[in-house]
Amino acid sequence: MNPISSPKNPLSASNPHEAIHRDPDMVIFGFWVFMMSDLIFFGVVFAIYITMVGATAGGPGPKELFDFGSLFAQTMFLLTSSLTVGIATVMVKHERSRASFLFWVVITLLLGMGFLGLELYDFSVMAEKGGVPQRSGYLSAFFGLVPLHGLHVTFGCLWMIVLIVQVFTMGLCDVVKLRFLRLALFWHFLDLIWIGIFSVVYFGGWVYG
Amino acid sequence: MNNLDYGWLGKLNWDSLVFSGFLESPSVSEAVASVAGSIVILAAVAILALLTWFKVWGTLWRDWLTSTDHKRIGIMYIAFAIVMLVRGLLEGMVMRAQQAAAPDGFLYADHFAQLFSTHGTIMVFFVAVPFLVGLINFAMPLQIGARDVAFPVLNQISLAVTVSSGVLLMVSLVVGQFSTGGWSAYPPYTGADFSPGVGPDYWIWAIVFSGAGTTLTGINFTVTVYKCRGPGMHLFRMPLFCWTVLCASILMIFAMPPLSVAAIMLGLDRYLDFHFFTNDLGGNMMNYANLFWLFGHPEVYLLVLPAYGIFSEVFSTYSAKTLYGYKSLVIATMCIAILSFTVWLHHFFTMGQSPTINIAFGIATMLIAVPTGVKVYDWMATMYRGRIRFTTPMVYAIGFLILFVIGGLSGVILANPTVDFQVHNTLFLVAHFHNVLIPGVLFGILAGYNYWFPKAFGFRLNDKWGKRSAYLWFAGFMVTFFPLYGAGLLGMPRRSFSYGDLTFKPFMVVAFIGAMIVLAALITLIIQFLVSIRDRNKTRVPVGDPWDGRSLEWNSPAPVPAYNFVEIPKVTDRDAFTEAKEHGEAYKRPKVYRDIELPKNNPLGFILCVVSGILMFALVWYIWWLALISALTMLVAVIVSTFRKETEYIIPASQLEKDTEAWLALVEKSEPVGRDLEDSPRNVGLAKLEL
Numbered sequence: 001m002n003p004i005s006s007p008k009n010p011l012s013a014s015n016p017h018e019a020i021h022r023d024p025d026m027v028i029f030g031f032w033v034f035m036m037s038d039l040i041f042f043g044v045v046f047a048i049y050i051t052m053v054g055a056t057a058g059g060p061g062p063k064e065l066f067d068f069g070s071l072f073a074q075t076m077f078l079l080t081s082s083l084t085v086g087i088a089t090v091m092v093k094h095e096r097s098r099a100s101f102l103f104w105v106v107i108t109l110l111l112g113m114g115f116l117g118l119e120l121y122d123f124s125v126m127a128e129k130g131g132v133p134q135r136s137g138y139l140s141a142f143f144g145l146v147p148l149h150g151l152h153v154t155f156g157c158l159w160m161i162v163l164i165v166q167v168f169t170m171g172l173c174d175v176v177k178l179r180f181l182r183l184a185l186f187w188h189f190l191d192l193i194w195i196g197i198f199s200v201v202y203f204g205g206w207v208y209g
Numbered sequence: 210m211n212n213l214d215y216g217w218l219g220k221l222n223w224d225s226l227v228f229s230g231f232l233e234s235p236s237v238s239e240a241v242a243s244v245a246g247s248i249v250i251l252a253a254v255a256i257l258a259l260l261t262w263f264k265v266w267g268t269l270w271r272d273w274l275t276s277t278d279h280k281r282i283g284i285m286y287i288a289f290a291i292v293m294l295v296r297g298l299l300e301g302m303v304m305r306a307q308q309a310a311a312p313d314g315f316l317y318a319d320h321f322a323q324l325f326s327t328h329g330t331i332m333v334f335f336v337a338v339p340f341l342v343g344l345i346n347f348a349m350p351l352q353i354g355a356r357d358v359a360f361p362v363l364n365q366i367s368l369a370v371t372v373s374s375g376v377l378l379m380v381s382l383v384v385g386q387f388s389t390g391g392w393s394a395y396p397p398y399t400g401a402d403f404s405p406g407v408g409p410d411y412w413i414w415a416i417v418f419s420g421a422g423t424t425l426t427g428i429n430f431t432v433t434v435y436k437c438r439g440p441g442m443h444l445f446r447m448p449l450f451c452w453t454v455l456c457a458s459i460l461m462i463f464a465m466p467p468l469s470v471a472a473i474m475l476g477l478d479r480y481l482d483f484h485f486f487t488n489d490l491g492g493n494m495m496n497y498a499n500l501f502w503l504f505g506h507p508e509v510y511l512l513v514l515p516a517y518g519i520f521s522e523v524f525s526t527y528s529a530k531t532l533y534g535y536k537s538l539v540i541a542t543m544c545i546a547i548l549s550f551t552v553w554l555h556h557f558f559t560m561g562q563s564p565t566i567n568i569a570f571g572i573a574t575m576l577i578a579v580p581t582g583v584k585v586y587d588w589m590a591t592m593y594r595g596r597i598r599f600t601t602p603m604v605y606a607i608g609f610l611i612l613f614v615i616g617g618l619s620g621v622i623l624a625n626p627t628v629d630f631q632v633h634n635t636l637f638l639v640a641h642f643h644n645v646l647i648p649g650v651l652f653g654i655l656a657g658y659n660y661w662f663p664k665a666f667g668f669r670l671n672d673k674w675g676k677r678s679a680y681l682w683f684a685g686f687m688v689t690f691f692p693l694y695g696a697g698l699l700g701m702p703r704r705s706f707s708y709g710d711l712t713f714k715p716f717m718v719v720a721f722i723g724a725m726i727v728l729a730a731l732i733t734l735i736i737q738f739l740v741s742i743r744d745r746n747k748t749r750v751p752v753g754d755p756w757d758g759r760s761l762e763w764n765s766p767a768p769v770p771a772y773n774f775v776e777i778p779k780v781t782d783r784d785a786f787t788e789a790k791e792h793g794e795a796y797k798r799p800k801v802y803r804d805i806e807l808p809k810n811n812p813l814g815f816i817l818c819v820v821s822g823i824l825m826f827a828l829v830w831y832i833w834w835l836a837l838i839s840a841l842t843m844l845v846a847v848i849v850s851t852f853r854k855e856t857e858y859i860i861p862a863s864q865l866e867k868d869t870e871a872w873l874a875l876v877e878k879s880e881p882v883g884r885d886l887e888d889s890p891r892n893v894g895l896a897k898l899e900l
Contacts, residue, residue: 026359026436033428033462041466044503048474048485048496055491057484133483137491140483144474162848169852179851 024178031182035189038152042193045145046200053209055137062205065131067122071202074118075194078153081111082191085184092180098172102164105180108187109160112153119150138209142201149197152190159183219831220407225385237315241303246383253379275810277361278771279346282368284665286343287658289372293335296379298731300328302724305689309721311707311714321706322389323408327378329392330412333508334419335375337646340654341515342367342426345454348661349430351762351769352448354439354777354785357808359432362850365814367422367429373822374419380826381411388412391704393501394475396486396494401479407829409479414825416472420465427461430454439761441780445539448760448783449525449532452539453518456546457511463550464507471500498560502553510549512646514542516653517584520606523656524588526756527603528595529884529899531784534587541580541587548577558629567626574624581617585610596899598884600756601675605656608683609648616644619694637697643690652682655734662741663755663894667768669748672888674737681730689723692716750894752872752879755887757896759784764795766872767894772805772860775869790898796876799869802862809858813850817843 053062088104126132133143163183166176223229227246231239260266273281304324307314316324350358358364381387388408390399394416399409434455438447475497477483484492525532532538554562554570588610597603619641623629632638655678663669696716701708741748753767764786765774776799782788789795820842827835881897882889 023436026432029436030359030428030432033431037424037428037462037466040463041470044467044470044500048470048500051496052485052491052493055493057489057491059490133477133481135490137484137487137493140474140477140485140492144477144483144485162851166852170854 024174027178028181028185031185035185038189039193042145042148042196045141045148046196049141049145049201050204052137052141053205055141056209057136057138059136059139060129060131061138062202062209064129065126066202066206067125068202070118070122070125071198074115074122075198077111077115077118078191078194081108081115082188084108084111085187089181089184092172092177098167101172102167105160105164109157109164112157112160112187116150116153116157119146123147142205145201146197149190149193152186152193156183156187156190159186215831217832217834219827219833221384221830221832225407225830227383236317238317238320241316242320242382249379249382271810274815275812277357277365277808277811279350279358279361279364280665280769282364283343283346283348286339286346286368286371289368289375290336290340290343290654293331293339293375293378295731297328297331297336298727300324300331302728304328305717305721305724307706308708308717309714311717312709312711314707316706318706319386319389322391322704323387325704326388326391326394326408326412327381330415331375331378332646333392333512334416335371335378337512337650337654338419338423339371339375341457341512341650342371342423344519344654344657344661345430345457345515347665348657348762349451349454350433350437351664351765351773352451352760353434353437353442354761354774354780355433355437356773356777356805357437358429359437360429361808362811362813363425363429365811366817367426369814369818370418370422370821373818373825374415374422376822377411377415377418377825377829381408385411385829393505394472395501396475396478396497397488397492399475399479400487401482402487409475410829413472413476413479414828417469417476418821418825420469420472423461424465424469427458427465430458431462434458439774439777439780442785443780445536446780446783446785448518449521449535449538449542450515450518450760453514453521453542456542457514460507460511460514460546460549464504464511466504467500468504468508471497471504474500495557495560498557499553502556503550505556506553507546507549509642509646510545513649513653514545516650516657517542519653519657519660520588520609521591522760523602523606523660524591525784526660526759527598527600527606528592529598529757530591530595531759531787532587533590533593534583535783537583538587541583544580545577548573548580552577555624555626555629558626559633564626571624571626571629575621578617578621585614596884598887599676600659600888601670601672601679602656602660604676604679605652605659605682608679609652609656612648612652612683612686613645616641616648619644632697634702635697636693636701636703639703640690640693640697643686643693647682647686647690652679655679655682660756661762663748663750664753664762664767664769667749667751668741668745669750669755669888669892670741671737671744671748674733674740678730678733678737681726681733685723685726685728685730687723688726689720692719692723696720747890748892750892752876752894754786754896755892755894757884757887757899759787761785764789766868770868771807772865775799775802775805775865790896791900796873798873802866802869804862805860805865806857807860809856811850811853811856813846816846820846 084104085108088101088108091101091104131139133140160183163176163180166179170176227242231243260269273285276282303316304321307316307321346358346364350356378387385407388394388399388404388411390404390409390412394409394412397403399412434447434451474483474485478485478487478492484490486492486494486497521532521538551573552570554566555574558567558570619637623632623638623641659670659675693716696713699712701713701716750767753765753769754763756763761778761780764778778785778789786795820839824836824839824843827833827839876895879893879895880891881895882892883897883899886892
């Protein structure tokens with residue numbers, strides 16, 4: 001059973017009317033709804049990218065700009081981080097020690113930061129080849145979408161750092177656990193978006209650009 | 210000039226002030242602008258002075274600015290919307306005056322363009338949306354038997370960014386100029402090449418921040434409806450208003466992101482020289498049109514659906530009948546919500562897509578008339594054989610029914626692409642959307658305002674002045690906008706500050722007279738408010754059910770205590786409160802008094818309101834250091850607030866017992882009042898059971 005909704009949890013044990021602000025189901029459901037909204041945000045930006053694949057205005061296109069080696073490494077970083085955040089969730093679920101939980105969160109954080117580092121490196125390589133957003137509509141659309149995901153990853157990393165601090169100051173209490181569960185959902189969601197970016201932006205751009 | 214070349218005050222200098230234009234080259238147009246700017250400054254100073262004079266800062270801070278109570282947040286939303294309504298309406302007056310005076314008008318073309326841009330932006334984003342969100346915030350949690358919305362602090366944050374965006378628009382009257390690109394801000398016109406000033410930047414940031422607030426509100430309301438319903442409140446036992454709120458909230462979640470994307474991309478084009486929507490280097494402005502209307506069309510249903518919900522409550526209550534065809538109304542609401550996403554392209558039938566696409570979207574558009582028709586017939590059937598009372602909300606509702614159908618029919622005309630080519634970009638369109646938005650949304654929010662006011666403040670609004678105001682709104686609306694249909698059919702283009710063909714002049718003069726009647730309607734609305742405050746001792750309704758209400762919000766004292774219900778009522782059927790009254794379950798003593806936990810006050814919303822306002826201002830004027838500091842402050846404020854430990858306070862059972870016993874004693878000694886006497890001082894909020 002999920003620790004969040006286990007009977008010994010004070011949140012679910014109290015009078016249903018009084019726990020209404022902290023009902024874990026509600027909080028998680030609310031986060032799903034937020035992600036639906038964010039998904040629309042991404043979806044629309046994806047659509048813009050697709051309409052602008054050919055709009056290179058004589059500037060560099062996908063074939064000149066993409067480095068699939070680095071992209072493969074980024075993908076591995078992100079997919080692995082989804083695994084490690086999953087392991088951290090299991091640690092919470094089985095109420096393992098704080099240290100083992102923190103270990104997996106820190107690994108996830110490092111993988112996320114590694115991903116961001118590689119992404120920034122990729123952007124700098126692109127810029128050297130003239131691939132800057134000011135160059136063409138196509139590149140504007142590219143830099144509207146991929147860094148948007150990167151920005152989300154950055155916020156995820158910041159969130160993790162705050163949570164690590166909170167584990168030390170507030171303990172692994174229910175509020176922190178619930179925040180971590182939402183972070184995990186968010187992190188998997190970013191993985192999903194990355195798969196979309198990999199398929200549509202990189203492969204799609206390569207094939208149709 | 211490079212973006213980084215500006216000094217530490219960015220683009221800001223003395224010439225940015227609206228008064229400098231008048232001092233340098235005095236003219237009527239500049240005088241109008243300066244007067245408007247002065248009104249903003251004087252009003253702000255006057256409000257601050259009054260608050261200090263009456264020493265209400267402490268109360269304001271404790272009870273309002275830091276409150277997480279959904280009812281208070283709702284009331285603050287409405288107060289904000291009314292202020293913005295006054296501004297938007299006055300702008301409409303000035304525009305009508307200009308066109309009545311044309312071709313010898315008194316405004317510069319740019320000034321007129323700013324007027325129609327701010328008028329549209331304000332009326333949609335800062336009047337209709339916040340007013341509805343305010344009413345929803347106030348009424349919906351009560352109707353479903355909840356203690357509060359799902360996320361009270363998030364609710365506060367939504368209000369904060371909406372208000373700071375509105376304040377930014379007010380600031381644009383004094384410092385710099387607003388966009389001249391219309392409320393839809395189409396690029397490339399609003400791009401850096403054609404509009405190098407700060408106008409479109411004001412638009413962009415106001416839209417991005419208030420849009421984020423609306424998205425968060427949608428999430429909050431959706432979760433509230435799904436997860437916070439009281440025991441027995443099945444989805445199909447909810448008042449219809451809650452259904453329309455659910456659908457409108459889902460529209461907020463799905464329709465606001467395209468607007469945010471469009472505005473942010475426009476910002477990237479302007480600030481960082483991107484090429485999303487520029488004319489050169491592969492930019493594609495049709496992408497903007499698609500994004501904007503992918504939001505813009507659902508937006509109008511996002512506005513009108515909750516208004517439909519209010520009308521449903523009003524028709525049912527004042528006809529003393531259960532709502533006719535409840536399920537069909539629910540299904541119609543959902544159909545409209547879905548169809549609203551399938552028609553955005555009718556906003557640009559003339560922009561070059563194939564006839565096949567136009568026909569598909571034309572048919573989809575006409576389809577919306579079907580569920581809307583279902584609703585209209587259901588409302589009429591609700592009134593049929595009801596015991597109708599012509600109170601102010603009912604007068605608004607009936608006026609809506611008649612006038613809205615006319616607006617709907619002109620919409621069906623426009624949905625035909627061939628006709629649309631003919632009247633495209635003329636005043637016919639302006640007449641059409643005012644004809645749906647004024648009866649549909651404005652009358653809805655005014656009906657809701659009159660309907661729920663006693664619940665919020667514990668006394669009724671004056672019905673006589675309310676009706677006078679309603680009739681003036683009807684007359685003013687008709688005299689203003691029906692001539693525009695004529696002028697539009699004759700080919701008068703919209704958004705033109707002047708015209709050469711004097712055939713249009715009589716139409717414009719009549720429309721101006723109509724605008725004056727609308728102004729009179731606004732004044733009577735204010736008089737109604739003041740008169741009602743004066744007479745409040747004669748119109749108090751402390752028991753809480755002045756209209757023989759049918760839904761749960763009437764099942765508590767007025768004004769409603771912070772905890773809404775001492776014991777969450779158990780629901781067994783639709784029209785839960787009528788059911789309870791019928792079976793003697795209303796006004797019953799709870800078996801046990803239990804402590805109630807409520808969210809504590811939180812300063813986060815207020816902090817974000819101030820800092821986001823500073824951030825937007827800094828961004829508009831390219832004051833980078835200030836933008837950076839305020840953005841970081843927002844981030845830190847949010848992070849720090851997550852470290853708060855005690856986020857709830859307890860209302861002890863003893864306090865609840867004392868309050869409730871006092872209320873029940875009041876019920877005991879009050880005289881139940883029949884519907885005929887509901888406007889008399891004898892109505893203290895205990896309705897006689899007349900089935």
